[in-house]
Amino acid sequence: METLMLEGVLFFPVTPFTDIGEVDLDALRQHVATGVEAGPGGVFVACGTGEFHALDVEEFTAVVRTAVDAAAGRVPVYAGAGGALGLARRFARAAAAAGADGLLLMPPYLVESPADGLVAYTREVARETALPVIVYNRANARFDERTAAEVAQLPTVTGLKDGTGDLDLVARVIPAVREALSPSGKDFQFFNGMPTAEASQPAYRALGVKLYSSAAFAFAPDISLAFHRALEEGDHQRVDALQRTFFHPMVRLRKRVPGYAVALVKAGVTLEGLKAGPVRPPLTSLDAQEVEELSAIIAAGRAVLAP
Numbered sequence: 001m002e003t004l005m006l007e008g009v010l011f012f013p014v015t016p017f018t019d020i021g022e023v024d025l026d027a028l029r030q031h032v033a034t035g036v037e038a039g040p041g042g043v044f045v046a047c048g049t050g051e052f053h054a055l056d057v058e059e060f061t062a063v064v065r066t067a068v069d070a071a072a073g074r075v076p077v078y079a080g081a082g083g084a085l086g087l088a089r090r091f092a093r094a095a096a097a098a099g100a101d102g103l104l105l106m107p108p109y110l111v112e113s114p115a116d117g118l119v120a121y122t123r124e125v126a127r128e129t130a131l132p133v134i135v136y137n138r139a140n141a142r143f144d145e146r147t148a149a150e151v152a153q154l155p156t157v158t159g160l161k162d163g164t165g166d167l168d169l170v171a172r173v174i175p176a177v178r179e180a181l182s183p184s185g186k187d188f189q190f191f192n193g194m195p196t197a198e199a200s201q202p203a204y205r206a207l208g209v210k211l212y213s214s215a216a217f218a219f220a221p222d223i224s225l226a227f228h229r230a231l232e233e234g235d236h237q238r239v240d241a242l243q244r245t246f247f248h249p250m251v252r253l254r255k256r257v258p259g260y261a262v263a264l265v266k267a268g269v270t271l272e273g274l275k276a277g278p279v280r281p282p283l284t285s286l287d288a289q290e291v292e293e294l295s296a297i298i299a300a301g302r303a304v305l306a307p
Contacts, residue, residue, distance in 0.1 A: 004076055004102055004132050004158065005187055008041025009228045011217045012049040014266045015063055017277035023059050024277060025066045031218075031274055032070035038221035040214075042076045043067055047104050049215055049265055052080035054280035057090050064098035078134065081125060082106025088125045096129040103133045104161065107141035115147035119154075126156045136193060137173075138163030148173045149180035152188055161191035161213070165200065171207055195261040196254055198227050198247045202239065205231065215261065216250070219268030223301045238304065246301030253293060259283035267291050268298065
């Protein structure tokens with residue numbers, strides 16, 4: 001299998017819902033098409049920001065198919081899979097049938113498990129399709145150096161996305177994986193998957209991790225892309241200004257209530273003109289005052305971009 005290598009800013013769309021809680025595929029199509037026009041390196045649909053946890057298999061299939069159609073081959077489209085093993089297998093097969101280019105393997109539901117069990121879990125889901133798999137290292141799915149190297153050697157596993165924020169561990173995992181893959185020459189990519197990843201990206205970048213998921217891209221692609229350019233060009237003044245005015249205030253708002261990592265993105269999408277609807281329970285939406293705060297944060301970020 002030829003490894004699908006990604007670059008640039010990675011776009012994680014929300015899953016829009018109507019006022020009565022149904023998936024709004026028309027709004028999703030517009031959301032993805034507009035995002036792709038802005039120039040991301042890939043689309044990751046029905047993942048954490050896309051409320052993967054709240055979709056049944058039929059909804060998930062429709063969401064992935066809609067995103068694939070909207071992207072129209074311009075960039076790769078990855079889809080989430082995870083949860084209970086039987087469901088994870090079904091989601092993997094559904095993503096492949098809907099035309100996805102790859103999978104982001106989310107953690108298994110709730111249960112604590114040893115890292116060796118996570119390798120087995122990944123192996124079971126990965127064998128369901130020939131799609132490349134990016135493993136998400138976070139929450140109750142944490143790999144150590146040995147098991148990260150082991151899972152990286154599975155034929156279709158092509159990347160590891162870190163959402164732990166444990167930079168000491170990441171600094172040990174990267175060389176362990178590279179050493180394990182060196183005999184085969186297999187291409188492999190590491191991703192910063194922290195919520196509001198831009199806030200920690202300078203630290204991850206120092207470890208050689210250039211890829212990251214951008215929640216901000218879903219509602220403020222201009223700010224997201226400007227930040228990425230500043231990182232690439234070594235423009236520390238602009239990086240610091242965007243961190244101070246936009247990303248750090250977003251982190252403070254996000255941390256106020258569990259689940260706001262998703263809810264504030266949906267609110268941002270709606271503020272920018274596309275009605276994304278509410279989040280599904282057990283998540284809760286921002287209140288009116290918090291939406292005003294988010295609007296002010298977006299304006300402050302854009303003021304940095306003004307000539």
